[in-house]
Amino acid sequence: MLAMAALLPACAAAQAPAPAPAPAAPRVPSGMQWLYGSGEGGASSLQAYAAFSAYVIGRAQARPEESVVLAADATLDNPRMLPCGERPLAVVLDVDETAIQNLGYEYDEAVRGLSYDQERWNRWERTGADAVLAMPGAAQALRTIRNHGVAVLFNSNRMAAHADQTEAAIDGAGLGPAVHGETLFLQGDHGTGSAKDPRRAAISARYCVIAMAGDQLGDFSDLFNARTLSVPDRRRHATTPPFSALWGQGWFMLSNPVYGPGLRGTFDEVFPADRRWSDPHGGNR
Amino acid sequence: MLAMAALLPACAAAQAPAPAPAPAAPRVPSGMQWLYGSGEGGASSLQAYAAFSAYVIGRAQARPEESVVLAADATLDNPRMLPCGERPLAVVLDVDETAIQNLGYEYDEAVRGLSYDQERWNRWERTGADAVLAMPGAAQALRTIRNHGVAVLFNSNRMAAHADQTEAAIDGAGLGPAVHGETLFLQGDHGTGSAKDPRRAAISARYCVIAMAGDQLGDFSDLFNARTLSVPDRRRHATTPPFSALWGQGWFMLSNPVYGPGLRGTFDEVFPADRRWSDPHGGNR
Numbered sequence: 333m334l335a336m337a338a339l340l341p342a343c344a345a346a347q348a349p350a351p352a353p354a355p356a357a358p359r360v361p362s363g364m365q366w367l368y369g370s371g372e373g374g375a376s377s378l379q380a381y382a383a384f385s386a387y388v389i390g391r392a393q394a395r396p397e398e399s400v401v402l403a404a405d406a407t408l409d410n411p412r413m414l415p416c417g418e419r420p421l422a423v424v425l426d427v428d429e430t431a432i433q434n435l436g437y438e439y440d441e442a443v444r445g446l447s448y449d450q451e452r453w454n455r456w457e458r459t460g461a462d463a464v465l466a467m468p469g470a471a472q473a474l475r476t477i478r479n480h481g482v483a484v485l486f487n488s489n490r491m492a493a494h495a496d497q498t499e500a501a502i503d504g505a506g507l508g509p510a511v512h513g514e515t516l517f518l519q520g521d522h523g524t525g526s527a528k529d530p531r532r533a534a535i536s537a538r539y540c541v542i543a544m545a546g547d548q549l550g551d552f553s554d555l556f557n558a559r560t561l562s563v564p565d566r567r568r569h570a571t572t573p574p575f576s577a578l579w580g581q582g583w584f585m586l587s588n589p590v591y592g593p594g595l596r597g598t599f600d601e602v603f604p605a606d607r608r609w610s611d612p613h614g615g616n617r
Numbered sequence: 618m619l620a621m622a623a624l625l626p627a628c629a630a631a632q633a634p635a636p637a638p639a640p641a642a643p644r645v646p647s648g649m650q651w652l653y654g655s656g657e658g659g660a661s662s663l664q665a666y667a668a669f670s671a672y673v674i675g676r677a678q679a680r681p682e683e684s685v686v687l688a689a690d691a692t693l694d695n696p697r698m699l700p701c702g703e704r705p706l707a708v709v710l711d712v713d714e715t716a717i718q719n720l721g722y723e724y725d726e727a728v729r730g731l732s733y734d735q736e737r738w739n740r741w742e743r744t745g746a747d748a749v750l751a752m753p754g755a756a757q758a759l760r761t762i763r764n765h766g767v768a769v770l771f772n773s774n775r776m777a778a779h780a781d782q783t784e785a786a787i788d789g790a791g792l793g794p795a796v797h798g799e800t801l802f803l804q805g806d807h808g809t810g811s812a813k814d815p816r817r818a819a820i821s822a823r824y825c826v827i828a829m830a831g832d833q834l835g836d837f838s839d840l841f842n843a844r845t846l847s848v849p850d851r852r853r854h855a856t857t858p859p860f861s862a863l864w865g866q867g868w869f870m871l872s873n874p875v876y877g878p879g880l881r882g883t884f885d886e887v888f889p890a891d892r893r894w895s896d897p898h899g900g901n902r
Contacts, residue, residue: 360887362880363647366872369848369887370879371834371841371855375870376661378856382865383668436894443884452896463894468856469864549656556656563654570656571663571753579754580667585660587651589874594655595647599728602645602654609721609748611737 358445363589364438367429374468376587381469384423384545384584385476391542392421392480399541400582401532402553408561408569411553416540423477424535426546427488427498429588431470432505436463438590448591457490461500467586471506483539485515487531487551492520529554547588552578557593563601566593643730648874649723652714659753661872666754669708669830669869670761676827676867677706677765684826685867686817687838693846693854701825708762709820711831712773712783714873716755717790721748723875733876742775746785752871756791768824770800772816772836777805814839832873837863842878848886851878 360369367373399414401424406412425431437456441448474484484507490498495512502510510516523530528550535541549556549570556566569575579585588594645654652658684699686709691697710716722741726733759769769792775783780797787795795801808815813835820826834841834855841851854860864870873879 360882360884361647363651363874365882365887366648366874366879369852369882371852372832372870372873372877372879374852374856375834375864375868376872378861379665379668379865379870383664435888435892439884439888439892440894440896452898455896455898456894459897460894463892465889465892469861547657549660567654567656567659571659576663576753579660579664583660585657585664587661587872587874588657589648589651589872592657594651594657597645597650597654599645599724602650603720603724604750607720607724607748607750609725609741609745611725611740612744613737613740 358443361442361590363595364442367588367590368433368435368438373587377467378469380545380584380586381467381473383580384543385473387581387584388423388477388482388543389480392482395421396540396542399536400544400578401536401541402529402555404529404533406553406555408555408575411574414536414541419536419538419540420483421481421542422483422485422535422539423543423545424485424487424532424541425474425544426548426551427486427490427502429467429547429590429592430545430551430586431467431474431486431507432464432501433467434460434464436460439463454491454494457494458497461497461504464501464505466505466507474507482542483515485517485535485539485541486510487517487528487535489519489526489528492518494518526550527554543582543584545584545586547586548592548594550593552583563597643728646727646875648876648880649727652873652875653718653720653723658872662752663754665830665869665871666752666758668865669828670758672866672869673708673762673767673828674765677767680706681825681827684821685829685863686821686826687814687840689814689818691838691840693840693860696859699821699826704821704823704825705768706766706827707768707770707820707824708828708830709770709772709817709826710759710829711833711836712771712775712787714752714832714875714877715830715836715871716752716759716771716792717749717786718752719745719749721745724748739776739779742779743782746782746789749786749790751790751792759792767827768800770802770820770824770826771795772802772813772820774804774811774813777803779803811835812839828867828869830869830871832871833877833879835878837868848882 397416399416401414403412403414428434437460478484486502495518499510499512499516502508517531517535519526521531522534544552546552682701684701686699688697688699713719722745763769771787780803784795784797784801787793802816802820804811806816807819829837831837
């Protein structure tokens with residue numbers, strides 16, 4: 333009985349649940365620090381918009397025969413651009429993290445330690461119009477482009493059902509006017525789902541698109557979003573001829589390390605097998 | 618006794634230590650996925666180098682009176698550029714994540730779940746010369762710039778003691794020649810520590826610097842590295858006049874969300890207080 337009794341306290345202690353550790357206070361993800369908080373990220377956006385604006389002004393003077401929108405029969409190995417005809421000149425921009433910084437949404441998601449949620453994003457589209465800012469350089473560039481007689485159009489995967497609020501977000505950031513169906517094209521307007529090519533086709537029926545800006549390859553062509561395309565093949569297509577010549581020359585990339593299809597890949601997909609190094613000093617994790 | 622005996626198995630089970638969870642396999646950090654693995658990151662680099670090359674060719678034809686290197690008495694509020702005199706034209710580039718991708722080092726660090734270590738980086742400088750690649754667009758841009766009679770100089774915080782290996786890394790990536798003391802300036806050459814202004818001053822005594830490229834604000838002026846400069850003030854100075862006009866017009870930023878002083882800041886430093894949003898649906902972490 334003594335031995336038995338002696339067991340009881342230890343036993344009870346062992347059975348008592350350990351106190352749950354306090355959750356670590358969330359820190360700002362490094363991609364957000366760079367994109368929204370750093371001079372480097374701001375400079376990168378200013379540089380992209382300076383190049384975009386200068387390019388558009390130059391092209392508007394020498395009226396181009398070719399659009400920078402790929403034809404319907406184009407492939408990654410055999411691209412072809414649409415002809416312009418006599419249609420009026422336009423530029424096409426993505427909205428989120430291309431034209432505007434979604435500061436309110438990203439703050440809420442990060443400070444609460446959450447990951448992306450489509451329903452929360454939908455609520456953001458409906459209620460967050462006043463918690464954004466223009467990307468650095470965007471407002472001045474779009475003003476200059478409009479002053480040169482070139483139409484500014486937006487092609488976004490925000491929902492057509494929230495068009496009023498997205499118009500308000502763009503206008504409030506100083507980038508408007510954005511008018512749904514005229515200068516703002518949204519998910520649900522043409523074709524289905526997040527494909528942007530059907531909207532680019534609809535825009536191209538009315539305009540000669542001389543430049544496009546985005547933060548994802550899908551802002552330029554849905555061909556880059558093919559599920560069969562591996563991470564290294566996707567990078568190879570974007571960075572070798574013919575597409576390599578378009579960056580800064582019709583297609584303009586805004587750097588977004590916070591979200592999107594650019595944030596994918598295993599070690600073997602991201603790091604070339606012939607560029608590995610092992611610390612000669614060794615060491616463990 | 619029966620009750621006591623019945624307690625024992627449960628008690629013994631409770632006392633058995635839980636098996637230690639297997640360490641989670643490290644995943645590629647999202648910044649590395651974007652910079653080294655994505656078409657978006659590659660496009661961003663191609664775009665920056667296309668703008669760099671075009672700008673340098675234009676400036677080399679209309680010989681500038683002013684350098685893009687700040688004078689010794691410049692401040693962030695009152696900057697002044699050095700005069701060029703009749704000195705030969707040059708461009709100045711940072712090396713790491715500006716001219717070359719340090720794939721071997723970043724792979725080793727990430728796959729072993731480690732964070733930055735100065736001693737490991739020193740071993741990388743000494744032994745990793747063949748595990749790098751040029752940043753997309755860098756090789757063609759530097760070739761074009763040299764063909765236009767403009768000298769290509771490198772200003773890096775790699776150690777002068779490892780000059781041979783850094784020359785080999787740059788040459789091996791197809792970006793050379795880099796010759797220590799002539800076209801390659803390293804930590805220890807002029808001044809002390811990681812300050813790059815003394816090296817920019819030494820370069821400016823021999824050259825008219827018409828463009829600079831880097832992935833950190835310190836690649837353009839040490840003024841941005843003042844410890845007294847808050848994260849928001851640093852971004853404000855980089856993105857408002859007079860410095861805002863330099864991006865893509867003499868100063869060229871390569872996007873690096875993997876490391877560096879751009880990856881800093883608390884929620885209050887990164888997100889403006891007047892651009893907050895709380896999900897109306899609420900929800901907890």
